[in-house]
Amino acid sequence: MTAQRHDHQTGRGPVTRDDSGITTAEYAVGTAAGAGLAGVLYQLVTGGFGDQMLRQMFNHVLGMLGIG
Known part of the structure; x- marks a missing residue:
């Protein structure tokens, strides 16, 4: 999933960020x-x-099969 936001500090246009995958902390947990x-x-x-x-x-399974 790609999230877009406007960088207000530099005045530039939308900045894309890739949120795919998991971080190391999430993987460890x-x-x-x-x-x-x-x-x-x-x-x-x-x-x-x-x-x-x-x-x-x-x-129970044997009883259902009529064996036990």
């Missing part, structure tokens, strides 16, 4: 958030809650 979410999901799946949840989902 996004990476940290993704890593944190992955850690939480890993703890849920490998803990007792995840084991129980996976067993319940597996049994």
